[in-house]
Amino acid sequence: MNSINPIPPLIQYIILSLIHQLNGLRSKTGIERLLLGSLAKQTLQDTFIFRLTAFYGLFDGLEKSVLETYLQSFLMNGYLLVEQEKLILTAAGKKQLDDIKKQIENNPMQENRNKLIIDKKTKMRLKDRLTLLVQSLSYLSQNQKNFVPVIDQIDAQEWVRKKLLPYDNFKIEKLTHALHYELDQLAAFLDEMEKQLLLYRFSGSERTALSWNQLTVYLGLLKEELLIRYNIVLHKIINIVCKNKNQFPLLHSIFYEDIPIGYLSPSTHRTWNLIKNGKTIEEIVHIRKIKANTIYDHLVEIIMISPNFDLTPFVEKWKQKEVITLYDQLGVVSLADYKSRLSQGISYAELKLIIIKLLANEGWGQC
Amino acid sequence: MLEEKLYTHFGYREFRQGQKEIIEKIIAKKNVLGILPTGAGKSLSYQLPAILLPGITLVITPLISLMEDQVYQLRQSGLRIATLINSSTASSDYKHKLIRLRQGKYKILYISPEKLQQEFFFKELKGLNISLVVIDEAHCISQWGHDFRPDYLKIREVIPKLNNPIVVALTATATPMVQADIIKQLNLSNIEMVLTSHDRENIAYQVIHAANLSDKKNTLKNTVLSLAGPGIIYVNSRKSSEEIAGFLRDQGVTSVEAYHAGLPYDDRAIIQQQFMQGEVALIVATKAFGMGINKKNVRYVIHFDIPANIESYMQEVGRVGRDGQQGYALLLYQEGDEALVLRLIEQEYPTEALIHDVLYYLINRKQKYFTFLLEELKNSEINDQLLELIFFYLAQNGYLKWKKLQQGYEITILLELNLANGIALLNQIFERRREHRKKELKEMLQFIQNNSCRRENLLKYFSESLSKRPNQCCDYCGIDFSIFQKRLDVVTKSSAKLGWNWKEELTKLLPIGEKNDER
Numbered sequence: 001m002n003s004i005n006p007i008p009p010l011i012q013y014i015i016l017s018l019i020h021q022l023n024g025l026r027s028k029t030g031i032e033r034l035l036l037g038s039l040a041k042q043t044l045q046d047t048f049i050f051r052l053t054a055f056y057g058l059f060d061g062l063e064k065s066v067l068e069t070y071l072q073s074f075l076m077n078g079y080l081l082v083e084q085e086k087l088i089l090t091a092a093g094k095k096q097l098d099d100i101k102k103q104i105e106n107n108p109m110q111e112n113r114n115k116l117i118i119d120k121k122t123k124m125r126l127k128d129r130l131t132l133l134v135q136s137l138s139y140l141s142q143n144q145k146n147f148v149p150v151i152d153q154i155d156a157q158e159w160v161r162k163k164l165l166p167y168d169n170f171k172i173e174k175l176t177h178a179l180h181y182e183l184d185q186l187a188a189f190l191d192e193m194e195k196q197l198l199l200y201r202f203s204g205s206e207r208t209a210l211s212w213n214q215l216t217v218y219l220g221l222l223k224e225e226l227l228i229r230y231n232i233v234l235h236k237i238i239n240i241v242c243k244n245k246n247q248f249p250l251l252h253s254i255f256y257e258d259i260p261i262g263y264l265s266p267s268t269h270r271t272w273n274l275i276k277n278g279k280t281i282e283e284i285v286h287i288r289k290i291k292a293n294t295i296y297d298h299l300v301e302i303i304m305i306s307p308n309f310d311l312t313p314f315v316e317k318w319k320q321k322e323v324i325t326l327y328d329q330l331g332v333v334s335l336a337d338y339k340s341r342l343s344q345g346i347s348y349a350e351l352k353l354i355i356i357k358l359l360a361n362e363g364w365g366q367c
Numbered sequence: 368m369l370e371e372k373l374y375t376h377f378g379y380r381e382f383r384q385g386q387k388e389i390i391e392k393i394i395a396k397k398n399v400l401g402i403l404p405t406g407a408g409k410s411l412s413y414q415l416p417a418i419l420l421p422g423i424t425l426v427i428t429p430l431i432s433l434m435e436d437q438v439y440q441l442r443q444s445g446l447r448i449a450t451l452i453n454s455s456t457a458s459s460d461y462k463h464k465l466i467r468l469r470q471g472k473y474k475i476l477y478i479s480p481e482k483l484q485q486e487f488f489f490k491e492l493k494g495l496n497i498s499l500v501v502i503d504e505a506h507c508i509s510q511w512g513h514d515f516r517p518d519y520l521k522i523r524e525v526i527p528k529l530n531n532p533i534v535v536a537l538t539a540t541a542t543p544m545v546q547a548d549i550i551k552q553l554n555l556s557n558i559e560m561v562l563t564s565h566d567r568e569n570i571a572y573q574v575i576h577a578a579n580l581s582d583k584k585n586t587l588k589n590t591v592l593s594l595a596g597p598g599i600i601y602v603n604s605r606k607s608s609e610e611i612a613g614f615l616r617d618q619g620v621t622s623v624e625a626y627h628a629g630l631p632y633d634d635r636a637i638i639q640q641q642f643m644q645g646e647v648a649l650i651v652a653t654k655a656f657g658m659g660i661n662k663k664n665v666r667y668v669i670h671f672d673i674p675a676n677i678e679s680y681m682q683e684v685g686r687v688g689r690d691g692q693q694g695y696a697l698l699l700y701q702e703g704d705e706a707l708v709l710r711l712i713e714q715e716y717p718t719e720a721l722i723h724d725v726l727y728y729l730i731n732r733k734q735k736y737f738t739f740l741l742e743e744l745k746n747s748e749i750n751d752q753l754l755e756l757i758f759f760y761l762a763q764n765g766y767l768k769w770k771k772l773q774q775g776y777e778i779t780i781l782l783e784l785n786l787a788n789g790i791a792l793l794n795q796i797f798e799r800r801r802e803h804r805k806k807e808l809k810e811m812l813q814f815i816q817n818n819s820c821r822r823e824n825l826l827k828y829f830s831e832s833l834s835k836r837p838n839q840c841c842d843y844c845g846i847d848f849s850i851f852q853k854r855l856d857v858v859t860k861s862s863a864k865l866g867w868n869w870k871e872e873l874t875k876l877l878p879i880g881e882k883n884d885e886r
């Protein structure tokens with residue numbers, strides 16, 4: 001990243017707006033992790049609790065040093081300042097954010113429509129499988145059986161191979177039509193640049209995809225902005241497809257068929273199995289020889305993907321009620337604000353579980 | 368007889384130079400060392416025997432892209448007989464492939480050398496009926512080769528355990544010294560050699576001396592603008608790959624892209640594909656480019672930076688004219704260009720400080736047997752390659768045994784190490800290796816500075832002499848440049864068309880409706 005280039009408005013918007021929403025609560029590292037899509041527990045919980053899913057992992061594919069340069073320049077020109085290691089948006093920063101918001105035409109960020117935490121693997125799976133499926137259908141529908149796959153991921157190759165079975169011309173034609181149709185439907189949700197980003201990264205029998213450098217020239221944007229916009233497109237697709245599964249059966253199968261690794265970490269998986277066998281937290285502490293807090297973290301992970309999870313065996317009804325009442329008044333703010341207004345008996349871990357469950361019930365995190 | 372088989376399976380009427388000799392020896396159950404220049408059909412010389420022999424042919428090759436390319440090429444000629452296993456093969460895929468191998472569904476198995484070190488995999492290999500082992504890029508086994516790989520040396524331990532199959536070692540470039548070393552390192556009795564000339568008749572060589580950098584860039588620009596592509600420009604660093612590509616673009620070269628290992632994976636695949644498909648006419652690349660690329664109609668290679676040795680130069684130049692048509696190789700030299708290569712040579716071998724840190728760690732571990740991670744050594748210059756070099760030479764001198772694991776290394780100490788002696792020993796070895804590399808660079812420089820036929824000089828390096836001088840030989844013997852000139856009727860396809868239309872672009876990728884009916 002060369003410092004002569006001014007920071008593109010969209011990138012300014014993303015960073016300043018994220019810091020605005022976490023004003024004074026998180027350090028530089030916390031902000032960086034969220035934008036880079038770290039899988040750290042704290043980052044995932046922040047993303048969920050503060051409903052920052054639209055920001056999560058947007059800088060995936062960029063060097064961390066690039067993000068650091070941006071933050072540094074915001075600190076230098078007074079949009080941000082650091083207090084007790086936390087990043088704060090200054091009045092000048094707030095004004096810049098408001099100005100920038102007006103400057104961006106068709107702002108691609110849709111904070112409220114993006115309710116999923118999209119991790120790198122899901123994104124890669126979508127990109128690799130879809131790219132390879134498009135390429136395969138493109139060649140096969142022209143009866144060209146031999147081509148060099150642009151994706152060398154075995155997972156994607158295996159998935160596409162299976163998808164094409166039983167292999168015959170009828171199947172190819174059917175799939176080509178289905179994918180063409182679904183992508184066409186998807187286009188209704190995307191603006192022109194997003195459509196170009198999507199199609200120009202696909203390779204087919206008539207032309208190969210464009211490299212990022214070529215797209216930079218073609219679309220007249222910096223590479224950093226392109227990569228971020230591409231992440232936004234992928235996030236958008238996953239969100240749209242999840243919300244409209246019936247409209248996009250083929251695209252939906254891309255990220256929900258043959259998922260090699262479960263969403264839960266192996267340790268969480270073991271905890272879940274014990275919970276399904278009716279074990280209490282104390283019992284699991286004893287059996288697994290891990291701390292109760294770790295088990296609460298596992299529960300958070302489980303609830304994020306399974307909103308029907310019954311909390312009652314772990315948190316008494318009255319505690320849930322009290323938090324829900326407060327949630328209706330306060331909405332989402334930092335958990336510390338909650339803690340001070342609740343009865344002493346409600347622990348921080350319990351509070352977190354209830355809030356996560358509330359958000360999960362509102363559709364955050366679900367596909 | 369063999370010609371008939373060649374025609375049935377591959378559709379060619381006759382063999383190319385060297386192929387038939389190698390095949391005949393394999394069929395007669397003799398071990399072979401074959402030197403076939405790039406583009407001479409190296410792979411066919413084991414693929415045909417693989418079909419004719421009863422069991423499986425195991426091909427050991429260091430390049431994954433090369434494996435894929437070979438499997439793909441065979442499929443393209445209707446031969447679904449080959450598969451590949453390397454470290455990135457998924458486990459489900461791996462099991463599936465093993466079952467099919469046991470059932471005899473494949474005749475050729477491509478593997479990367481490090482797979483041989485994995486016990487569970489090797490056990491599987493022993494269970495298969497292997498008739499032939501092919502060691503591709505065999506010069507990697509020689510410490511004097513330009514691309515030495517310690518894991519190649521494990522091959523010789525493995526071969527006897529596979530019920531003594533026939534062994535074929537193949538390489539494109541090897542001096543007599545390297546040839547002798549390959550035979551010695553493989554430890555094979557009765558190995559026969561098939562040598563074909565390193566000469567590539569259809570390549571014309573030129574060296575241009577530039578006064579300074581801008582002169583060099585200017586010459587490059589003028590050459591590129593006048594030549595008919597496709598072409599490859601080789602540079603020695605990622606940075607200059609980007610810089611030169613940008614410079615040429617600014618100078619009006621329309622279809623040029625940078626390629627180096629620093630690009631994201633997707634982009635590397637895309638640019639390779641664009642080059643293969645003729646959508647990009649010119650690539651400015653580091654030596655990371657070209658290994659697995661089988662593009663037949665590359666018309667020229669330009670070296671903007673001095674290659675590290677004549678073998679690398681020959682290999683890179685060898686990518687020109689694989690279709691047999693006339694090609695052109697230009698080397699641009701500016702005095703002092705070798706300084707960067709000298710720096711790279713220094714970095715290629717462990718420094719004394721690094722040797723000290725590794726030995727110190729090994730000695731203070733105070734165990735006979737342990738596993739070891741790279742991170743445990745708090746040394747910033749360490750990497751797998753440097754560490755393996757140290758292990759390799761310690762093993763060669765009987766101090767330890769080592770094995771690469773999925774993560775880290777397994778070490779068995781055999782002889783007690785003394786820090787000072789150890790450092791002295793390794794320092795001496797690496798100093799010798801550096802000297803050898805410097806000598807190679809000097810020979811490259813000599814080639815550049817020699818005032819006589821380039822082709823004869825190249826052949827002399829491989830202890831060969833010229834048998835017949837082609838019409839387009841070199842800048843000393845004369846080149847008719849008119850045949851390399853750009854013709855105006857050749858237009859490269861371009862991937863981005865002006866004027867964007869979603870529906871059109873989508874239909875181009877996924878054709879539906881009338882377009883299908885037309886066909």
Ligand SMILES: [Zn+2]
Nearest residue numbers: 820840841844
């Ligand atoms: Zn000559």
